[in-house]
Amino acid sequence: MTLNVLVITDQREGHLKPSSLEAISEARSVVERSGGGSVTIGLIGSGLAEAQKEAKSQGVQRVLLADHESFKGFSAAAYAFAAERMAAKLSAPLAIFLPDTAMGRELAPRLGAKLGAGTATAVVEIQPGASGGLQIKRKVFGGKATETVNLLGTVVLSLRPNSFAIHPAPAGDPPVEPVEVGELPASAKGLAVERVISTRGDTPELTEAPIVVSGGRGLKTAENFVLVENLAKELGAAVGSSRAVVDAGWRPASYQVGQTGKIIAPQLYIACGISGAIQHLVGITNSRCIVAINKDPAAPIFKVADYGVAGDALTILPALTSLVARNKGA
């Protein structure tokens, strides 16, 4: 069974995000494991010159382009409309991959509904099915269980960031084909983005970073939170926090991990001075490896952690930071 995969990428900031590169790499791999077919990148947005160049170097067969003013702000209705036009250019059997970013998570179900497709979100593993279609795995119940799901016919998947490797792309020079989208439906009109508030600075994005260092109330003061940021910087990690830190006004809400914050699944999560309330844990249990630094040996965070340091984060964090810095120098 051959398979044609269309990857709708996320380039909200003008460039293909790492999670999009993961989706493209996995698309190439799934096609290969299916015994052939093609990978097409679908770019939807406005002002996509850079993203176009990046897409061309991904070792894919085609790049489809919907670069238009009306796609400036992300509207799931508008993007799904464009993606459907792109899907119509490819022949069955067809699978559509998206990164499971804020954009991908909203777009995938809408596109799945539009196409009457087998749809799954936050996918962590993909296998070609024995009798066509795809078999996927996803985590459920806060990482406590895994579902294996069979999807027949056209398939739409969002791929969880940090779950798929980026393999080097083979050389190639795919054609870029503009797609005529036509008049958008009423539901796809009228969305206007006024401005974007960047809260990240020069640290990696929380939901996409392979390593996240997080701090909680145990750090005692806003000033001490810098100790978390210093370690993150040395590790090239993103910075997160518990809600207590946000409620205390030490850091903005965008840092918060958990039920009312971000749900993340890095390779490595380091929780410093965080007790491990259930509302925090639901945001991190899918992490591959969890480290907890907490001075209370009975803190619930140690139940979900892989490695524990029962000690004072205020002294252990600086020790870790200088060790990582020294190792890098060596």
Add this chain to the structure above:
Amino acid sequence: MDILVCVKQVPDPETKLRVAPSGKSFDTDGVKFTINNTYDEAMVEEALRMKEEFGFTALRVISVGPPRAEEALRSALAMGADEAVLVETPADLPLDPLLVARYIAAAAKDIPHDLVMVGRQAQDDEAGVVGSALGEYLDLPSYSFVTDLAPVPANHLLKMKRYVEGGEEVFSAPFPAVLSILKGAKDPRTPTLPNILKARKKPLKKIPAKDLEAKVSALQGGAKPTSDILAFTLPPPRAGAKMIEFQTPEEAAERLIKLLKEEARVL
């Protein structure tokens, strides 16, 4: 101006999961179902704020599920919703999240809705599919990961902030629409005893799923699920943390980094 909030009854997050004999789901035997998906409770709270602060008039809640899902709806009524609709599904009806969205869309054709609100995902299957799929089936726009919501009813406009990777977007967009909120302005209220009693008398309409089948069939995807769970497996439980022995912070750091490099291989 009417609001429809979609809710799902989910197992208590503390429940000890066991695999059902079929191997395809968790065993519901002896499982305590919590009243509501916590993400949906946040949505009911935000919808109540829309009523209290922005002049929305009626708040209805809808659930697709077995008869016990009535408890989830009663709990939303006790928080302050006005009416409830239960699309009652027989135990043997195969469902997937997109099909649930089709049932809600079919029922919603007869329920006024200027705002349709859904939780960001269910705590059990963590799919997060229903909201934007509903947008498609109802031919409405959808806005997700909203962190701040202020309607301007006179212009049929919503002024919002939403989470994007790297920050937040400040944007405005029209309603009627489907909304999913990352974080409401307030934590969900706990129903008071008088309100729990009052909720028992509030209108709750039950619609057998088969009454909606014709409408569901007319939607893209039809009356059958498009995905099929082959296996539900439990990984071996985490053993608990390997605790690092140390005398000095430096020693703790050395040992931890060594383990992360050589044993966990994440550095």
